[in-house]
Amino acid sequence: MTQWIKVCAVDDIDPEDVMRFDHDGRSFAVYRSAKGEVFATDGLCTHEQVHLADGLVIDDTIECPKHNGRFNYRTGAPLRAPVCVALATYPARVVGGMIEIAVGGSA
Amino acid sequence: MTARPAPFAPRDYSLTGPESARAVEAGLASADWYHSDVPRKVMKELMQRRDGPALRDTALWLGLLVISGAGGVATWGTWWAVPFFVVYGVLYGSACDSRWHECGHGTAFRTSWMNDVVYQIASFMVMRNPVSWRWSHARHHTDTIIVGRDPEIGHFRPPQLLLTALHFVGIPDIWLHFRVLARNAAGIITPDEADYIPQTERPKAIFAARVHVAIHAAAVIGALASWSVLPLMLIGGPRIYGAWHMVMTGLIQHGGLAEDVLDHRLNSRTVYINPVSRWIYWNMNYHIEHHMFPMVPYHALPRLHALIKDDLPMPDPSILAAYRGMIATLWRQQSDPAYTQFRALPSTARPYRADLHQFDAPQRGVA
Numbered sequence: 001m002t003q004w005i006k007v008c009a010v011d012d013i014d015p016e017d018v019m020r021f022d023h024d025g026r027s028f029a030v031y032r033s034a035k036g037e038v039f040a041t042d043g044l045c046t047h048e049q050v051h052l053a054d055g056l057v058i059d060d061t062i063e064c065p066k067h068n069g070r071f072n073y074r075t076g077a078p079l080r081a082p083v084c085v086a087l088a089t090y091p092a093r094v095v096g097g098m099i100e101i102a103v104g105g106s107a
Numbered sequence: 108m109t110a111r112p113a114p115f116a117p118r119d120y121s122l123t124g125p126e127s128a129r130a131v132e133a134g135l136a137s138a139d140w141y142h143s144d145v146p147r148k149v150m151k152e153l154m155q156r157r158d159g160p161a162l163r164d165t166a167l168w169l170g171l172l173v174i175s176g177a178g179g180v181a182t183w184g185t186w187w188a189v190p191f192f193v194v195y196g197v198l199y200g201s202a203c204d205s206r207w208h209e210c211g212h213g214t215a216f217r218t219s220w221m222n223d224v225v226y227q228i229a230s231f232m233v234m235r236n237p238v239s240w241r242w243s244h245a246r247h248h249t250d251t252i253i254v255g256r257d258p259e260i261g262h263f264r265p266p267q268l269l270l271t272a273l274h275f276v277g278i279p280d281i282w283l284h285f286r287v288l289a290r291n292a293a294g295i296i297t298p299d300e301a302d303y304i305p306q307t308e309r310p311k312a313i314f315a316a317r318v319h320v321a322i323h324a325a326a327v328i329g330a331l332a333s334w335s336v337l338p339l340m341l342i343g344g345p346r347i348y349g350a351w352h353m354v355m356t357g358l359i360q361h362g363g364l365a366e367d368v369l370d371h372r373l374n375s376r377t378v379y380i381n382p383v384s385r386w387i388y389w390n391m392n393y394h395i396e397h398h399m400f401p402m403v404p405y406h407a408l409p410r411l412h413a414l415i416k417d418d419l420p421m422p423d424p425s426i427l428a429a430y431r432g433m434i435a436t437l438w439r440q441q442s443d444p445a446y447t448q449f450r451a452l453p454s455t456a457r458p459y460r461a462d463l464h465q466f467d468a469p470q471r472g473v474a
Contacts (some may be wrong), residue, residue, distance in 0.1 A: 066249065
């Protein structure tokens with residue numbers, strides 16, 4: 001059964017931005033797109049385990065703050081070296097103005 | 108001024124020797140580094156990508172390359188060619204480095220393909236394999252000046268000052284770089300390269316090297332066929348006669364500063380330089396700032412510097428001042444290789460954290 005976890009109010013994340021969310025010993029990156037949609041991925045870059053929430057959201061991509069590798073945060077696909085391995089993504093939704101993510105398994 | 112009196116064991120700067128294992132054991136590999144505090148909102152604004160500044164600078168760069176190159180060709184055989192090739196050489200053999208660097212980070216332009224196009228052109232000019240150097244530079248940012256981990260350490264200890272000086276005329280540099288390209292073109296990836304280039308990327312590195320070598324070979328054939336060095340003055344040659352500015356600015360990035368520390372304030376140098384050099388160098392004189400926050404594009408580095416300068420060592424006021432400090436340190440390192448130039452912090456800065464580095468007090472030199 002999917003376990004939905006409350007993250008924060010949707011307005012806590014600016015449009016086209018990302019926030020770090022730690023839960024149960026794991027780190028996630030939660031995104032709000034320019035259109036207001038919400039997404040979630042693993043919080044650490046697959047290249048060097050750096051927190052992606054310190055990076056930059058550009059359109060549908062998140063850029064790692066350490067080596068500028070890029071992922072598509074909707075799909076987790078690696079887009080730019082030095083990242084080669086995809087990010088795990090997780091279902092995310094807005095309920096009553098709160099962002100929730102399903103952390104039981106990957107999307 | 109104090110120096111470590113203990114005898115210095117020569118270090119192994121390869122990535123596959125005992126120093127590599129030592130760095131991992133000591134927690135120096137892929138470690139957490141010190142960062143100055145910058146509010147997220149401000150950092151987001153600084154990180155924003157724009158096409159405008161790099162489009163303007165690239166148009167100027169390529170335009171001046173064409174004009175100076177054409178001038179050199181038109182006046183070839185006369186003394187008038189000299190000033191044209193002085194300009195062309197620096198634009199080709201020095202400005203290529205900063206374009207390679209910034210576009211390799213993907214921060215020069217907002218539009219990805221523009222970064223990629225300029226990166227490929229600049230990689231050819233600077234004679235660096237565009238695939239393997241991308242990985243090499245990523246490692247340089249992960250493990251900056253960590254011996255056994257960083258493939259881009261420019262100063263080995265004890266220093267070889269004559270060899271360092273020869274870099275200004277590109278002689279050892281072009282030999283080393285072209286040898287790597289030729290080796291890669293022959294399909295050979297060394298154990299050191301294999302340490303930072305993933306398996307899947309190696310065929311791309313070999314292909315890129317073959318393209319580069321083929322273009323250089325065409326220039327050599329052109330020179331032989333025309334019995335003139337002019338083709339080599341235009342292609343490849345500027346990496347020798349025009350590299351001096353790249354070397355001048357590059358050597359002071361980390362030269363004489365600490366090894367094996369986890370705070371860029373101790374191993375990188377910010378220097379105030381003249382506006383022409385800043386344009387050629389794309390603001391990489393703000394080198395501590397660049398290493399601390401590599402997501403910030405070159406055109407925003409002066410703003411970042413203004414924000415965090417109170418947390419950094421006092422910048423060297425000029426290239427000359429930076430060289431004075433660096434050369435004095437390198438000179439002393441010939442007999443005392445453990446000696447380093449210590450960067451004193453202003454009272455407004457957060458102090459160096461003992462838990463972030465292995466920097467023992469007796470190693471320190473002067474600011």
